[in-house]
Amino acid sequence: MQEDAALPELIRLEKNKELQQIGNKILHQERLTPREGVLLYEQGSLSYLGALANGVRERLHGDTTYFNRNFHIEPTNVCVFSCKFCSYSRLYAHREEGWELSMDQMLDIVRSYEGKPVTEVHIVGGVHPKLNLPYFIELIGKIREIRPDLHIKGFTAVELDYMFRKAKVTVEEGMQLLKQAGLQSLPGGGAEIFHPEVREIICHDKVDAEGWLRIHETAHGLGMHSNATMLYGHIEQYRHRIDHMERLRQLQDKTGGFNTFIPLKFRNKNNDMSHVKESGIIEDMKVYAVARLYLDNFPHVKAYWPMLGRQKAQLTLSFGVNDIDGTIDDSTKIYSMAGSEEQRPTMNTAQLVTLIKQVKRKPVERDTLYNPIRDYTDIDIREIELNPLLN
Numbered sequence: 001m002q003e004d005a006a007l008p009e010l011i012r013l014e015k016n017k018e019l020q021q022i023g024n025k026i027l028h029q030e031r032l033t034p035r036e037g038v039l040l041y042e043q044g045s046l047s048y049l050g051a052l053a054n055g056v057r058e059r060l061h062g063d064t065t066y067f068n069r070n071f072h073i074e075p076t077n078v079c080v081f082s083c084k085f086c087s088y089s090r091l092y093a094h095r096e097e098g099w100e101l102s103m104d105q106m107l108d109i110v111r112s113y114e115g116k117p118v119t120e121v122h123i124v125g126g127v128h129p130k131l132n133l134p135y136f137i138e139l140i141g142k143i144r145e146i147r148p149d150l151h152i153k154g155f156t157a158v159e160l161d162y163m164f165r166k167a168k169v170t171v172e173e174g175m176q177l178l179k180q181a182g183l184q185s186l187p188g189g190g191a192e193i194f195h196p197e198v199r200e201i202i203c204h205d206k207v208d209a210e211g212w213l214r215i216h217e218t219a220h221g222l223g224m225h226s227n228a229t230m231l232y233g234h235i236e237q238y239r240h241r242i243d244h245m246e247r248l249r250q251l252q253d254k255t256g257g258f259n260t261f262i263p264l265k266f267r268n269k270n271n272d273m274s275h276v277k278e279s280g281i282i283e284d285m286k287v288y289a290v291a292r293l294y295l296d297n298f299p300h301v302k303a304y305w306p307m308l309g310r311q312k313a314q315l316t317l318s319f320g321v322n323d324i325d326g327t328i329d330d331s332t333k334i335y336s337m338a339g340s341e342e343q344r345p346t347m348n349t350a351q352l353v354t355l356i357k358q359v360k361r362k363p364v365e366r367d368t369l370y371n372p373i374r375d376y377t378d379i380d381i382r383e384i385e386l387n388p389l390l391n
């Protein structure tokens, strides 16, 4: 892919010499240091960061913007942990305020997609004290029987850590068992902010950074891919965000198993951190841009539209993002409970494609592993709306 010819000129005109140097490093595809990462946050203007990040995005992917057709299963929001930012979970003692889907209810969700061209089921939820590794192995096996064509992506490292400890198996043994049952990749949740100065305050009792990274490293070692998230915009400082990305970059150097990085915006409704102000749109866009610049070994940066809202997700496509997640469905509760703009997070393919085309990018449906399925660039929206196989 060709870089925008205006970019070298923009870098030449940058008055801050350090930022100019960083711009030249980006242009020559050189790796940024942690100090340079922090400097981008502290001193980079939004327009400069956006132009640099967009340059990297277009070098890697041109205008291609990926999405997938998936659905979510959230087995429960009952959770043994008490993360301060969480608006979603209920302790076991208050489980009547939450939900616990039975195996049959979850399988009915899978059956309800029969004949629909979804390619992935995404399974995440709270860490329920009564559910265990054999139960989830059974669930995966049954989903496989109903829809052998679906890619099963499931369980954050937080859920897996608890499952494995409870079953008294090592991470290697547990991951092997889940892989044999049919689990194919891991989502990126539970990473939050790795640095203990922040993690101790916002989620002290769940798996630490080393544990999270070890689970993903083990999955990569078994040939499984995974994603990584970062919960930003609460009490963390810039150096914590860079430390977080630095740890991910180092693991990616070692394994190459991460597909995509997903910044997740902290929302302050209905949780123990409601006094913390949410980040504004300028900061949101900076987070995406710096991620694209710093994580030079991550192929993709994704905006999770149910959390960010549709218009902001559209905007991120000019700040380094090349993936806008999936069609999802309206059972996704994690962000609607935290006060996100999207109270009913569901979009059909025609809506997703429209969103991408409105900002002059190329919508391409992908599978979980980023194999292209269909390029929608030249397909008319009306045709998509009328064809159930396309929509």
Ligand code: SF4
Pocket: 079, 080, 081, 082, 083, 086, 087, 088, 089, 125, 126, 127, 158, 203, 206
């Ligand atoms: S963020 Fe996850 S682990 Fe923490 S309380 Fe909520 S559901 Fe439980």
